[in-house]
Amino acid sequence: MTTSSENPFFSDTSQPQGPPDTFIPPPALESAADYDEDSSSFGGTDSSGDASSSGELESLRQGYLSRRILELLPELLAEPAFRIGQRGDLRKRDVFLTGALPVWAGALPNVRFRYGGTGVSPNLYSAVVAPPASGKSALRHARKYGRPSSSTSGGGTSPEIGTSSENRTALESGASPESGASSESRAYPEGRASPQGSSTGQEGPEEEPSGRERPGVRAGRRQLFLAADSSAAALKRRLEEVPHGVIFETEFQALSRALGSSWGSFTDVLLKGLQNEAIRMSRSSKGAVTIPHPAPSIALAGTPAALGGFMSGSGSTPGTGNGLFSRFLFYRFDREFEWSPQFRSPQSESTQSEGPQSEGPQSEGPQSEDLQSGERRGSLEESLRGAGQKFREARRQLGARETPLWVSVPGALQEAHTRAFRSLTKKWREDESVPRSMQASLTRAGLQAVKIAVVLRGVRLAESGVPPASTQSIELGAEDMEAGIRLSLTYLLHAIEVGARLQGDDGPQDTCLQEKTLQEKARSQAKLNERKRDLTERQREYLEALPEEPFSTAEAKDLASGFGASKRGVQRWLKSWREAGLLRKPKRGTWAKRRPEREDSPRTEGLPGAESVISVIDGIPALAGGRAP
Numbered sequence: 001m002t003t004s005s006e007n008p009f010f011s012d013t014s015q016p017q018g019p020p021d022t023f024i025p026p027p028a029l030e031s032a033a034d035y036d037e038d039s040s041s042f043g044g045t046d047s048s049g050d051a052s053s054s055g056e057l058e059s060l061r062q063g064y065l066s067r068r069i070l071e072l073l074p075e076l077l078a079e080p081a082f083r084i085g086q087r088g089d090l091r092k093r094d095v096f097l098t099g100a101l102p103v104w105a106g107a108l109p110n111v112r113f114r115y116g117g118t119g120v121s122p123n124l125y126s127a128v129v130a131p132p133a134s135g136k137s138a139l140r141h142a143r144k145y146g147r148p149s150s151s152t153s154g155g156g157t158s159p160e161i162g163t164s165s166e167n168r169t170a171l172e173s174g175a176s177p178e179s180g181a182s183s184e185s186r187a188y189p190e191g192r193a194s195p196q197g198s199s200t201g202q203e204g205p206e207e208e209p210s211g212r213e214r215p216g217v218r219a220g221r222r223q224l225f226l227a228a229d230s231s232a233a234a235l236k237r238r239l240e241e242v243p244h245g246v247i248f249e250t251e252f253q254a255l256s257r258a259l260g261s262s263w264g265s266f267t268d269v270l271l272k273g274l275q276n277e278a279i280r281m282s283r284s285s286k287g288a289v290t291i292p293h294p295a296p297s298i299a300l301a302g303t304p305a306a307l308g309g310f311m312s313g314s315g316s317t318p319g320t321g322n323g324l325f326s327r328f329l330f331y332r333f334d335r336e337f338e339w340s341p342q343f344r345s346p347q348s349e350s351t352q353s354e355g356p357q358s359e360g361p362q363s364e365g366p367q368s369e370d371l372q373s374g375e376r377r378g379s380l381e382e383s384l385r386g387a388g389q390k391f392r393e394a395r396r397q398l399g400a401r402e403t404p405l406w407v408s409v410p411g412a413l414q415e416a417h418t419r420a421f422r423s424l425t426k427k428w429r430e431d432e433s434v435p436r437s438m439q440a441s442l443t444r445a446g447l448q449a450v451k452i453a454v455v456l457r458g459v460r461l462a463e464s465g466v467p468p469a470s471t472q473s474i475e476l477g478a479e480d481m482e483a484g485i486r487l488s489l490t491y492l493l494h495a496i497e498v499g500a501r502l503q504g505d506d507g508p509q510d511t512c513l514q515e516k517t518l519q520e521k522a523r524s525q526a527k528l529n530e531r532k533r534d535l536t537e538r539q540r541e542y543l544e545a546l547p548e549e550p551f552s553t554a555e556a557k558d559l560a561s562g563f564g565a566s567k568r569g570v571q572r573w574l575k576s577w578r579e580a581g582l583l584r585k586p587k588r589g590t591w592a593k594r595r596p597e598r599e600d601s602p603r604t605e606g607l608p609g610a611e612s613v614i615s616v617i618d619g620i621p622a623l624a625g626g627r628a629p
Contacts, residue, residue, distance in 0.1 A: 060617065063494060065097060066486065066617075073097075076462060080380055081093050083379070089138075091130075092135045095135065097142075098126050099128070099139040099248070099299040099301070100141075101452060101455055103299060105122050105246075105295075106244050106395075107394050108398060108454075108455065108458040109399045113450060113454050115447055120276055121244070123296060123451070124448065124452065125297065126299050126331070126491075127301070127330055128330075128332075129498055130303070130332065131303060131304065132303055133335070137301075145384065224245060229255070229257060232266040236269065239269070245297075246296065247299070249300050250300075252302030252306040253302070256306065267324065270296075270324060271327070273294050274444075276295050331494050405474065406473040407454050408476065409476050416482070416623055417481065423619075425442065427609075428609055435499070438499060438609060441492060446488075448488045450481075452487050456479075460477070478623040478624035479624035482623040489616060490617065493610055493614070496608070527581070528582065542573070543577070545559055546559065549592070552590055553571070553574070557570050
């Protein structure tokens with residue numbers, strides 16, 4: 001097995017060597033040693049059992065976060081996600097989790113890990129792409145984690161700085177817009193900007209700032225969220241104060257408007273921020289200033305039409321070749337056009353644990369009741385309120401550390417990571433239809449997998465208590481790495497579709513992609529016709545008689561007598577036809593005919609590179625036991 005010193009991604013002899021971590025020991029590995037000896041084929045014989053079933057693979061192709069991922073989540077993420085999914089809309093659950101990861105990354109100042117020989121922070125960029133009024137507003141629930149620390153006043157807290165002319169003028173001149181709060185009087189925690197040439201402004205692993213707070217300023221009392229609609233000077237000023245701040249917006253326009261303006265073109269800050277590359281600037285009042293280790297996170301949502309404007313807001317070409325594109329975790333879906341009940345009583349909100357609601361849409365995918373383990377009481381708000389307190393405490397304690405808390409990656413987990421992404425790289429290299437511009441997304445997916453894993457490790461720290469300041473390092477858990485790989489590859493699937501549609505809407509459409517999509521539709525239709533030939537004549541007639549639009553189980557049974565079938569027999573037909581791919585379930589108790597030309601869900605068939613990603617996900621071993629949330 002590859003050791004830490006042998007692995008080119010994680011080897012670095014300069015990493016601080018602290019005492020063995022005994023704070024939260026990771027679970028024992030179950031199958032990391034069972035890989036195929038050929039590193040190019042990621043062993044599928046020891047799969048977790050989640051994606052290997054036809055139902056889970058179909059769910060993966062429809063773009064849902066898999067049940068296996070949800071089993072591996074820490075409780076502070078799993079609890080709210082469970083409650084949102086229990087309301088009947090699994091898309092909203094996935095939207096929430098996609099926004100929650102960058103927000104939690106903002107609660108982990110002074111947390112580092114080694115990747116490519118460099119000290120990296122676990123900051124993340126995510127974007128939810130969906131039509132108007134489709135449920136992407138569920139992203140706002142993720143912001144509630146940071147609500148307690150945002151609402152704190154005093155002790156160095158500063159409000160979000162927008163783009164008012166007063167603030168822009170003050171900040172561009174180097175002055176602070178807050179009265180009585182000079183920039184020189186503020187602390188320089190880990191990663192904070194400092195005048196160039198000072199001991200805290202040097203670069204390199206050994207010379208990076210220690211993270212010590214100056215007296216009178218408490219980490220965790222500075223505001224977490226950064227305003228997207230800011231001038232470039234204002235954003236850099238805020239990153240001086242809060243290097244781990246979070247840009248959180250539910251509309252792409254808020255950021256694209258700033259990027260497209262003369263005063264807000266800070267694309268370079270976003271490009272450098274994910275990689276934690278130093279940002280240098282010169283101000284008349286302070287001279288040269290350096291932010292040595294910026295680590296902002298971003299959680300965005302918006303429509304497909306607005307995405308192109310966001311990606312090209314700085315004047316660059318939209319599409320997968322844009323440097324911003326490969327830095328984002330994308331989650332894309334289309335709206336299932338039907339009405340969702342909008343009125344819920346406080347009683348129903350607080351008693352969701354008694355079972356899934358009978359009303360409301362239930363998207364096709366992993367059923368929410370399958371994720372329930374035991375009885376849960378209380379509302380979503382109560383769940384997020386309690387999690388927010390632990391979020392604030394973790395951020396405070398980690399921000400007050402004098403030295404970074406390093407997260408080390410055990411050799412078996414390094415091996416799992418290397419094999420997964422080496423396998424996918426080989427598959428894509430052999431598939432000439434995969435656009436070259438998507439290769440950057442695959443490369444960064446490897447980094448994002450470890451970032452996500454470290455964020456999940458940090459959430460578990462918040463659950464159990466942050467280790468003492470003397471602890472230099474802890475180990476990454478097996479469930480964290482498995483979830484990180486699965487999530488990053490699932491988001492890569494979404495990026496493939498977002499990129500294909502972005503090229504089709506705003507740039508030259510790949511003719512190879514067009515032809516392959518048409519061919520895949522023809523093959524899908526042929527498969528449906530072949531499956532229908534396996535039916536009896538009576539079954540085929542009954543199937544054709546079913547409504548073209550979604551229908552209920554009761555409606556299907558009402559048609560049974562006209563074809564000499566019993567209601568019990570029809571129930572069996574519906575179930576077997578769903579397994580055979582002839583029917584689907586858009587929501588609980590509702591059926592619909594499968595059509596290859598459907599446009600209401602992400603389709604991976606025919607998209608270059610998508611099936612390779614799915615095959616690698618399907619072959620990921622169960623690195624940890626996990627538990628149902």
